[in-house]
Amino acid sequence: MPAVSDCINMLDSETKAVETPEDHAEELRLWLRLLTCTTLIEGEVRGRLRQRFDVTLPRFDLMAQLDKAPDGMTLSDVSKRMMVSNGNVTGLVERLVESGHLDRRTSETDRRVQVIRLTKLGRAEFRRMAAEHEAWIADLFADLTPKDVRELMRLLAKTKASAQKSAARSRP
Amino acid sequence: MPAVSDCINMLDSETKAVETPEDHAEELRLWLRLLTCTTLIEGEVRGRLRQRFDVTLPRFDLMAQLDKAPDGMTLSDVSKRMMVSNGNVTGLVERLVESGHLDRRTSETDRRVQVIRLTKLGRAEFRRMAAEHEAWIADLFADLTPKDVRELMRLLAKTKASAQKSAARSRP
DNA sequence: GGAAAACATTTTAGGCTTAAAACAATTTGG
DNA sequence: CCAAATTGTTTTAAGCCTAAAATGTTTTCC
Structure with a gap:
C-alpha cells in the first residue's frame, strides 16, 4: 500500500495537465493578431467601397464570386464559397x-435550384469597382516584400489546413 | 514636330499605368487567404462558444477586454480596442x-463617461470559458511549429503596420 | 464668462448574419 | 413504386454592426 505522500504525488502528476494547463499564450496572441489584421483591412475596404461606390462589402464580395462564374452559380455554391449561411x-x-445587378432564375433541370448571374449592369459596375479595389489591396500590403508575400501565403495555407483539420476533428 | 507614330508611342508610354495596370494579383490572393483563415477560425470559435456555453462571440470578446481591466473601461476604450462602432x-x-455579467456606472469625475466592469458572475463565467477557448485556439493552430508561429507573428505585425500606414494615407 | 469646439454616448435607420425550423423537390433503397 | 432521407432554398427570430445624426457634457480659447 502506497504511503500518503505517494498518493499525493500520483494525484499531482496525473492531474498535472488539468492543474497546470499547457501554455498556449503564443497561439492566442497569434490568433488575436490575425484577427486584428483582418478587421483592420476589412474595415478599410468596407469604408472605401461605401464612400467611393456606395456599395457594401458583402454585395461586392457576392458580385466578385459571380464575376468568376459567367455561367452563374447556385445559391448553395455562393454560400459555400463565401462561407456564410444560406439565409x-x-x-x-x-x-x-x-x-x-443580378439575374435570378430557377434551374430547368432541378426546380429546387436558383441560378444567379451578374446582369450587364452588374458586371460593368463590378469591373469598375474591382480595378480600384485591387489597387487598395496593393496599397494596404505595400510594405511587404514579394518574399514576405510568398512566406505569408505559405504560412496561411498551413494555418488554413490546420484549422480545417481541427474543425473536422470537432464534429466527426 | 514629332511624327504621328511618336505621338502614339508617347501616349502609350504616358498612360501605361492606366492602360496596363500593374499586376497585384498576388496581394489580392494573399488578402483572400487571410480572410479565409480568419473566417474559418472565427466561425469555428463562434460555433463552439454557442454550443458549449450558449454565448455569442462578441459578448465573449467584450468580456475578454474587461477581464484584462480590473478597474473597468469606458465604452470608448472598449470600442477602440474591439475595433467596432460606438453604437x-x-x-x-x-x-x-x-x-x-456587467456592471455599468457613470463616472463621478466626468458625467459623459460610462465605466463598465465584469461582475463577479461575469468574471467567473468568463474565466471558465476562456480556459476552453485557449485550448480550442491551440488546437486550431496545432499544425504550426513554434517557428511558424513566430514567423507569422512577425509577418502579421508587418502587415498590420503596412495597413495602418495605408489607412492613414487615405484620410489625411 | 461664454461661445465654439471637442468628446462620450445613445439613437436611428438600414443592412448583415446566424441557427434553426419550415418548405419544396429530388434521390435513394427497400 | 413509394416512403424515407437528402438537398436547396426560404423564413423566422434574435442579435450584430455600421454610419450618421442627435444629445448631453466638458474643454478650449478668446
Missing part, C-alpha cells in the same frame, strides 16, 4: 436583384 | 448588464 445569401441576392 | 458597444453592454 444570408437569400437576402443579399434579393437586394441585388432588386437593384438590377 | 455597437452600447447594445452589447446593454444586453450583458441585463444578464448580470
Whole structure:
C-alpha cells in the first residue's frame, strides 16, 4: 500500500495537465493578431467601397464570386464559397436583384435550384469597382516584400489546413 | 514636330499605368487567404462558444477586454480596442448588464463617461470559458511549429503596420 | 464668462448574419 | 413504386454592426 505522500504525488502528476494547463499564450496572441489584421483591412475596404461606390462589402464580395462564374452559380455554391449561411445569401441576392445587378432564375433541370448571374449592369459596375479595389489591396500590403508575400501565403495555407483539420476533428 | 507614330508611342508610354495596370494579383490572393483563415477560425470559435456555453462571440470578446481591466473601461476604450462602432458597444453592454455579467456606472469625475466592469458572475463565467477557448485556439493552430508561429507573428505585425500606414494615407 | 469646439454616448435607420425550423423537390433503397 | 432521407432554398427570430445624426457634457480659447 502506497504511503500518503505517494498518493499525493500520483494525484499531482496525473492531474498535472488539468492543474497546470499547457501554455498556449503564443497561439492566442497569434490568433488575436490575425484577427486584428483582418478587421483592420476589412474595415478599410468596407469604408472605401461605401464612400467611393456606395456599395457594401458583402454585395461586392457576392458580385466578385459571380464575376468568376459567367455561367452563374447556385445559391448553395455562393454560400459555400463565401462561407456564410444560406439565409444570408437569400437576402443579399434579393437586394441585388432588386437593384438590377443580378439575374435570378430557377434551374430547368432541378426546380429546387436558383441560378444567379451578374446582369450587364452588374458586371460593368463590378469591373469598375474591382480595378480600384485591387489597387487598395496593393496599397494596404505595400510594405511587404514579394518574399514576405510568398512566406505569408505559405504560412496561411498551413494555418488554413490546420484549422480545417481541427474543425473536422470537432464534429466527426 | 514629332511624327504621328511618336505621338502614339508617347501616349502609350504616358498612360501605361492606366492602360496596363500593374499586376497585384498576388496581394489580392494573399488578402483572400487571410480572410479565409480568419473566417474559418472565427466561425469555428463562434460555433463552439454557442454550443458549449450558449454565448455569442462578441459578448465573449467584450468580456475578454474587461477581464484584462480590473478597474473597468469606458465604452470608448472598449470600442477602440474591439475595433467596432460606438453604437455597437452600447447594445452589447446593454444586453450583458441585463444578464448580470456587467456592471455599468457613470463616472463621478466626468458625467459623459460610462465605466463598465465584469461582475463577479461575469468574471467567473468568463474565466471558465476562456480556459476552453485557449485550448480550442491551440488546437486550431496545432499544425504550426513554434517557428511558424513566430514567423507569422512577425509577418502579421508587418502587415498590420503596412495597413495602418495605408489607412492613414487615405484620410489625411 | 461664454461661445465654439471637442468628446462620450445613445439613437436611428438600414443592412448583415446566424441557427434553426419550415418548405419544396429530388434521390435513394427497400 | 413509394416512403424515407437528402438537398436547396426560404423564413423566422434574435442579435450584430455600421454610419450618421442627435444629445448631453466638458474643454478650449478668446
